[in-house]
Amino acid sequence: MKVPSSLAIAAAFAASSVAALDAKFYGINYDFRTSQWGGCKDFHTIAEDFNILKEVTNNVRIYGTDFECAKSVIEAAHNSGLKVWLGLWSEVGTAVATDSFPSQNNALKELVNRTKLINNDDILGIQVSSEALYRYYVQGPGKTTGSNDRHGIDTVLGHLKTVRSHLRDHNLTFPVVISDIMDMYTKFPELYDEVDVVAVNQFSFWENKTAEEGAHFTFKRFQEQETRAKRAGKLILLHEAGWSTAGENPVVKEASPRAQGVFTQDFLTLVARQNLNAFYFAAFDLPSNPTEIERNFGIHYADRALKRWVEEVHVGAPLEAVRLWAGDNVIKAHRYWNADDDSVNKNFGRVYVAKPSVGRSGVWDDEIWLRDPDSNILYSKSSNLCLESSSENDTQTLRTSPCSNVTNDQKWSFVNGTIVSQNDAKFCIQVDVNVNRPTTPNGNLVVNLSPCNEQPTQASLIVERPTSPSRLASGWTATC
Template structure:
C-alpha cells in the first residue's frame, strides 16, 4: 500500500469516530417546558473537598455566592442544619429576597441534637421575616436514629419556642407508619423520590406517582398542610429497575414536578440546588448527582428545550480520535505489509478501543468520589487528619491507575491485532494480554456478586468494562474474518494471544461457568432488592402478588441487561476454549 492510502484510511477512521461521538451525544428533545422559579430548593453549599463528614464547611463568602446565584432560580431554600456555618443563611437570604425553611439535624448523638435545636430556635426567633417555617429532623425514623417518642419531644420543644410552623421531614411511608408524629407537627413534610422507592418508578410514571402519594397523605391526614420536602432525579449513577439515570430523565422529571405541582396546587422543594460530591461516600455515585447545577455551579439543563448528557463530547471525541490515530499509525507505518482491507480494519479497531478508553476515563474521573477502593482504606483510618489530608490525592491516583489498566490492555490488543494482520500469523504470543483478560473476567465476577448481595449504592460497571468486552469480541471477529478460523479457535482465550499454547487452558470451563452464572445474577439482583424491601413486603403479602412483580423487574433495568450481555461476551472466549479442548 502507498502512504497516501494509509493516510486516507486513518483520516476516514478518525472522522467516523468523531461522527460516532457526535451521534451518541446529540441533544435529546424533551417536550415538557416550565420556565418559572422553583418554590424552594435544598441548599447545601458544599463544593469539592468540603464535607460534613470531614467537618470542612463552606465559608460565609461561598454561601453568599451560592445564595446570590439562586436568585431567579428559586424563591426559597431548605437547609438541613442550623449549625456548621449555616447560621448566616437567614440573614443572607433576607438580603437576596429568598425565603428560608430552616432545619435542625437530628441523629444519635444527643449533645449535637440539643445544640441543633437550640440553634434552630435562636435563628427562627432572630429572623422571623426570612425564616418562614422550620423542620425538626430529617429522615430520623428512616435511619432509625431516634424512636418516635424521642423525635416528638424535640418537635414539642421547638413548637413551644418559635412562632413559625413546625414540621418533621421523612419519606412519605414513615408518616403512615408513625401517624402520631403527624399529630405533633403544623404541616407534614414528605419526601417523594420515585427513583428510591422499594418499587422503583420510571420517569414516565412520575407524575401519576406524585399525585397518588400526595392525595393519599391528604386522605390519611385531613386538614394538615403538606410540603413535598424532597423530590428530584439524579443525573449520574446506576439505574434502578425502570428508573433510568441520565440527563434526559432528570430534566423530564424536574419539569414534570413543576408542572404537576402548579396544576394541583402542591407545595414542593426540589432536591437539590447543587451536586454534592461528599454524598458519594454514603450513597455511591448516584448520591453525588442530584443537583440542578453541578459542583462547579454550571446549570445542567434548562427548563425548556432539548438536553445534552455530555456537552464536552467534542473534546472527548478529539482525544479518542487522536489516540486511535497514534495507535494505528504505530503499526501501519510499514504500509507495504498490509492490504487495504486489513489496514482499514486495524484503523477502525484502534479507534473503537480508543473511544472505549476515553469513555471509561471520563466516567472514572467524574465518578471518582465513589471509588470503593478508597472506602476500604478510609475504614482503616477513620477520622484521621493525615488520611483526610491525603485522601483526595490517593483517590485521584487510584482513578488514574484504573484508567491506565484499560489503556494498557487496549494497546496490547491493538499490538496483537497489528502484528497478526501484518505478518499473517493466526496469533502473536502476548502472555500479558491473556493475563489481563483473565484478571478482567475475575473482577467482572466479583463486581456482579457485589451487585447481587449489596448493590443498592453500587454502580453497574458497563463503562468500566468496555475495553475488555468490546475489544475481545471484536478481536475474535477479526480473526474469523482475516484468517477464516472456526469460531471456537477464533475466540478461544488460549489461542487469541499465545499461538495455540494457552496459559490457562484448564480454567476455560470454570471461568465460562462463573461468568454465565453472573449473567443471570446481574438482573436477578434487581429482583432480590425488590423482594427485600419492607414496603414491598407490606404492600404485596402473598407470593402470588409478588411473583409477577419480581419477574417484571428482572427485565426492567436496561443498564443491568446490558451488563448481563457484556458478561456473556466476556464468557465467550472461555466457553470457546473449553469447547475447543473437548
C-alpha cells in the same frame, strides 16, 4: 434523603411564582457543607450560590443549624430576597447513632436570643428532624422491633415539642414540623395531629420507576398523604423530590440528564396544576457525596451552571379552573385515594356524573377540571389525567388518560353549550338525565359519547369558573 430501601402557618405557604426556565421552583434544598462530614461554606460562597438560586426559586431549605453557618445562610438569603426553611439535624439515639439535637437546638436558641435573624418574615418554618424515623425504623433497630418500639417516634415528637415551645415563647409562629418519608407518617398516624404542617419526602427515582412515570407516581403517593392531612385539618408540603443525572443502582431505571429533564418537566407541571408547594432536591451537584448517584442530584452542576435539560423545561401559563355542568349535575373523575375510607379507589380515573360537592366535607377535586386554552385539553385535578375520546370497536369511549398536547383525542371544543371531541369522530359528550337513565354500579350517572345531534340526552353543558360573571364564548357562562 431516602435511599433505597392559624395565619402564621398559612403565610408559610405563600404562592410560588411557577412560571421557565419558564418556571420557578417553590423551593430548593440547599447543602452548605464543605464535605460529606460537615463544615460550612464561607459567607461569600453562600451569597454567590444564592445569587444563582434566586433566578430559579424564592425559597431555600437547609438541613442543620450551626450558629455561624445558619447566620450566614439567613443573612445571605435575606440579601438575595430569599426566604429560608430551617432544619435541625437529629437522630434517634442508639448504640451506633448519636443524637445531635441538643447542640443543634442550642444553636437555634442562640440565634433566637442573640440575633434578630429568626423572625416570622424571613423564616418559612423549621423541621426538627429529616428522615430520622426512616433511619431508625427502616435502616436501624426499629426495622426488627417495629412500630411497638416507641423510642424513635417519642424521640422526634419530644424534639418537636421542645422547639415549638421555645419559639412560641418568643412570638415566633412559623410552622414546626417533622420531615420524613411518607411511609413513616402512615406508620405513625399521630404525626398528622402533632405537627403544624405535614412535611413528606417522595423519591420516585428510588422506586424502580422511569422518569416518564415519576411525577404521576409522586402524585398518587402524595394524594394519599394529602387526604389524611386534610382529615387532620393540616396543610401539607413536599420537602424532597428529585432525580439524579448519573450513577447506577438495581432499583433505579435511569439516572441521566435526559431523565432528570423529563421528570423535572413533569414535576413542575404537576405542582403548578395541583397548586402544590414542594422543595426540589437539590440546588447543586455535591462532589463530596459518597456515591455517583448522590453526587448528581443537583439542577445545577457544582460550578453553578444550570443543567441543559432543566433549563429547557417549559410549563406555560396557569390553566383555567372550570366545572362541566350537565343540568344540575357535574362531570367528575374518580380520584386515586378515597377520601372517605382511606384506601385506593378501584375506579381511579373513571369519568362519571353526580351532584356537585357541597360543604366542607365535599370532595371538590373530583369535579374540578383545568382547561388549557392553547391546547384545548381538560385536565382532571383529582386524577392528574386528561379527558380523552378513545376509538374502541368502532365507537368512541370517554375516559381519562395521561395528558398529551399532541393527540386530538384529548382536544375539546365548545359549541352551543356542548363539548365536542376534536378527533376525527367529533362526537359530543352525552349525559342521560331521564328518569330511567343508566347508572354506574355505585349509583352515579353514566357519561359517554355519541354523534352530535342535539338530542335531549346531549345535555347543554355549561363551563363554570369561580370568577365574577362574564360571557366566555357562545354557550359558555362563567359564574361565581
